[in-house]
Amino acid sequence: MNATRKALAAGLAALSLLAVSACGSDSESGSTDEVEVFTWWAEGSEKAGLDALVKVFDEQNPDLKFVNGAVAGGAGSDAKNVLQSRLQNGEPPATFQAHAGAELTDYIDAGQIEDLTDLYKEKGWNKQFPEGLLDRLTQDGGIYSVPSNIHRANMLWANSAVLKKAGIEPNKTYDSIDAWIVDLKKIKAKGIIPLSVATDWTQVNLLETVLLADLGAEAYNGLWDGKTDWAGSEVKDALADYSTLMSLTNTDRQGLDWPDATQLVIDGEAAFNVMGDWAEAAFQEQNKTFNKDYTAVPVPGTDGVFDFLADSFTKPVDGPNPKGTEAWLDTIASDEGQVAFNKAKGSIPASTTADTSSFGEYQQTAIKSWGEDEIVSSLAHGAATSVNWLTDITSAVAKFGSNKDVAGLQEGLAEAAEDNKPE
Amino acid sequence: MSSTVPSAVKRPEKPGRRKGRLGGHGWVAPVLLILPTIIVIGVFVYGLIGSNINTSLQDRHNIGPSQGFAGLDNYRDLFTDDDFIYSLRNLLLYTATFLVGTLCLGFLWAWLLERKARGESLFRAIYLFPMAVSFVASGVVWRWLLNNAEGDRASGLNRLFGSLHLDFLQNPWWTDERWGILAIAVPAIWQLSGYVMALFLAGFRGIPEELREAARMDGASEWQLYRHVIFPQLSPVALSAIIIIGHMSLKVFDLIMAIAGQTNYTTQVPATQMWVEFTRGDYAKSAAIGTILLLIVAILIVPYLVSTYRQERRR
Numbered sequence: 001m002n003a004t005r006k007a008l009a010a011g012l013a014a015l016s017l018l019a020v021s022a023c024g025s026d027s028e029s030g031s032t033d034e035v036e037v038f039t040w041w042a043e044g045s046e047k048a049g050l051d052a053l054v055k056v057f058d059e060q061n062p063d064l065k066f067v068n069g070a071v072a073g074g075a076g077s078d079a080k081n082v083l084q085s086r087l088q089n090g091e092p093p094a095t096f097q098a099h100a101g102a103e104l105t106d107y108i109d110a111g112q113i114e115d116l117t118d119l120y121k122e123k124g125w126n127k128q129f130p131e132g133l134l135d136r137l138t139q140d141g142g143i144y145s146v147p148s149n150i151h152r153a154n155m156l157w158a159n160s161a162v163l164k165k166a167g168i169e170p171n172k173t174y175d176s177i178d179a180w181i182v183d184l185k186k187i188k189a190k191g192i193i194p195l196s197v198a199t200d201w202t203q204v205n206l207l208e209t210v211l212l213a214d215l216g217a218e219a220y221n222g223l224w225d226g227k228t229d230w231a232g233s234e235v236k237d238a239l240a241d242y243s244t245l246m247s248l249t250n251t252d253r254q255g256l257d258w259p260d261a262t263q264l265v266i267d268g269e270a271a272f273n274v275m276g277d278w279a280e281a282a283f284q285e286q287n288k289t290f291n292k293d294y295t296a297v298p299v300p301g302t303d304g305v306f307d308f309l310a311d312s313f314t315k316p317v318d319g320p321n322p323k324g325t326e327a328w329l330d331t332i333a334s335d336e337g338q339v340a341f342n343k344a345k346g347s348i349p350a351s352t353t354a355d356t357s358s359f360g361e362y363q364q365t366a367i368k369s370w371g372e373d374e375i376v377s378s379l380a381h382g383a384a385t386s387v388n389w390l391t392d393i394t395s396a397v398a399k400f401g402s403n404k405d406v407a408g409l410q411e412g413l414a415e416a417a418e419d420n421k422p423e
Numbered sequence: 424m425s426s427t428v429p430s431a432v433k434r435p436e437k438p439g440r441r442k443g444r445l446g447g448h449g450w451v452a453p454v455l456l457i458l459p460t461i462i463v464i465g466v467f468v469y470g471l472i473g474s475n476i477n478t479s480l481q482d483r484h485n486i487g488p489s490q491g492f493a494g495l496d497n498y499r500d501l502f503t504d505d506d507f508i509y510s511l512r513n514l515l516l517y518t519a520t521f522l523v524g525t526l527c528l529g530f531l532w533a534w535l536l537e538r539k540a541r542g543e544s545l546f547r548a549i550y551l552f553p554m555a556v557s558f559v560a561s562g563v564v565w566r567w568l569l570n571n572a573e574g575d576r577a578s579g580l581n582r583l584f585g586s587l588h589l590d591f592l593q594n595p596w597w598t599d600e601r602w603g604i605l606a607i608a609v610p611a612i613w614q615l616s617g618y619v620m621a622l623f624l625a626g627f628r629g630i631p632e633e634l635r636e637a638a639r640m641d642g643a644s645e646w647q648l649y650r651h652v653i654f655p656q657l658s659p660v661a662l663s664a665i666i667i668i669g670h671m672s673l674k675v676f677d678l679i680m681a682i683a684g685q686t687n688y689t690t691q692v693p694a695t696q697m698w699v700e701f702t703r704g705d706y707a708k709s710a711a712i713g714t715i716l717l718l719i720v721a722i723l724i725v726p727y728l729v730s731t732y733r734q735e736r737r738r
Binding site for chain 1: 487488570603684703
């Protein structure tokens with residue numbers, strides 16, 4: 001009898017433990033003055049930008065409490081996995097960070113984020129953000145996020161001293177990829193790495209700028225809506241250029257990430273690097289002077305085109321604190337918020353009403369282009385395609401990186417387009 | 424004698440006695456005792472395996488809910504996908520190298536220590552130590568050691584080869600399309616050879632000195648001694664080592680993530696592919712890969728379990 005009772009007690013204890021742990025999660029939601037902001041901004045200039053935003057938010061909303069829900073690691077992929085499990089379990093944060101544009105498709109299709117079109121009208125955000133941007137944010141007839149910043153992906157960074165050593169004018173501009181390749185070969189003959197590149201996603205970034213340069217903005221846009229044929233000869237020529245460029249890069253690319261590739265240019269081991277304008281922060285941190293130690297121009301053949309990407313914030317369906325979410329979005333859209341965030345992060349405000357006079361020299365050129373240039377959506381950063389499509393493209397590019405098979409790359413890209421084409 | 428033995432055996436089988444000791448419901452106590460374990464394992468192991476298999480049979484290729492039952496389509500897609508075949512091939516190469524490498528090195532070290540090498544405890548510590556480091560931590564170091572830059576920019580092992588004027592040994596390591604995966608096996612072998620050594624050393628020590636002496640008395644040569652006395656005694660140890668290393672190898676994930684990252688083509692194995700598919704929200708495909716991995720591990724483990732079960736019953 002005694003043994004039975006002991007066993008019973010042990011069993012009950014174990015079961016009650018289970019029950020307690022199952023209930024534990026319910027008590028977390030707590031008071032409604034908390035605004036949990038979910039991002040993958042956990043370090044560097046991204047963290048600095050978030051901190052600057054929080055400062056503005058606290059000033060504007062003294063009665064609300066900011067809760068940092070940042071998840072670090074995996075260039076955002078870890079955060080996205082955590083976020084997805086929370087959304088599917090009905091425990092969304094008050095708001096979460098996402099790349100503006102087609103990357104939001106999955107959340108919209110799954111009914112996980114709210115349409116903010118009415119909020120845009122109510123708050124007058126329509127007038128504040130440029131029309132080209134609003135067009136790119138609109139999906140299925142609605143706008144689902146509020147952009148916090150604008151980055152440009154088609155920038156070419158160069159080390160002036162290295163170019164001089166190779167007998168090339170530091171501020172020389174090129175009309176086309178072909179003209180550029182001629183100089184790259186000259187640099188290679190000097191025993192310097194002509195073009196530095198890093199791991200897979202930076203190769204996708206390079207590929208997208210080559211496509212943009214060779215196809216032109218219109219045909220580039222056609223890649224994403226089915227008007228341009230991925231298997232066609234235009235893309236074939238662009239891929240041949242891409243292949244030539246890749247043969248002029250460093251061989252240890254798979255082991256590097258973008259800061260390492262940019263560092264090669266900063267240190268003078270490589271002449272050029274194609275990277276988004278967050279590279280500006282890396283040059284600035286090391287006290288390099290714009291247009292003296294280094295130059296930044298649009299990738300050859302893409303002058304007059306702004307390959308944009310933006311971070312933005314969403315309003316999850318059934319969020320814990322809708323008022324708090326709106327307050328956060330208000331801060332994001334406000335001129336103070338846009339200026340504070342972008343000065344710290346190195347990007348430019350999405351809002352046209354923000355006062356940008358205090359921004360740095362490179363940022364001023366970006367602001368000017370943003371106002372004048374044709375805007376296209378970046379592939380590598382989620383603006384042009386869904387996550388699924390981008391993943392397929394990335395695997396095709398990664399495969400090419402090791403087998404150098406141009407025909408195989410085009411096949412892989414065409415297949416990816418076939419599998420993911422929007423209906 | 425013959426009259427006392429049967430009665431001694433029979434005594435516990437008397438129904439009255441058993442009832443008296445366990446209070447009539449002999450099964451209640453033990454069942455209650457293991458019930459929490461059964462429930463927890465049932466839910467978190469078998470329940471989740473079932474749920475995973477169910478997901479793998481659904482048409483669920485984005486973060487939205489399932490679009491219906493897809494049958495074996497996901498599996499068919501996987502086995503017609505060149506990339507998946509490539510990652511299976513990588514896994515096979517990796518497992519073979521990892522197994523052979525750890526078994527040979529582990530056995531060699533154990534044998535040397537068994538031969539009464541000097542400073543045994545020091546070497547044991549040195550060889551066993553890598554096992555205490557996690558794959559992720561050692562991966563970060565090996566990522567640098569296995570850097571594929573050659574010539575002036577070389578670092579890690581390539582730099583070492585360069586400075587020793589062994590330039591021909593410089594190679595692209597894990598970025599080579601055909602043999603790159605073998606470079607991942609190098610740190611894995613480094614990390615687990617010591618463990619295999621410990622297993623074999625325990626095996627060696629478990630062989631009574633009398634057996635060897637008896638063999639030597641019978642005139643066995645040193646080779647015959649190993650061939651007929653020591654190896655047969657070590658074979659259960661070797662089998663355990665194969666099972667342990669083998670199933671670890673099939674599940675390799677952390678080491679590859681730490682060294683090469685998740686989207687790198689040359690070091691793709693099913694586990695990293697499963698992660699990529701999961702991250703993009705293709706739940707059905709990643710669940711199908713998970714199920715295939717489970718089956719592969721089962722192919723290795725189940726015969727082992729069956730054979731040990733049989734052996735135990737025979738005893």
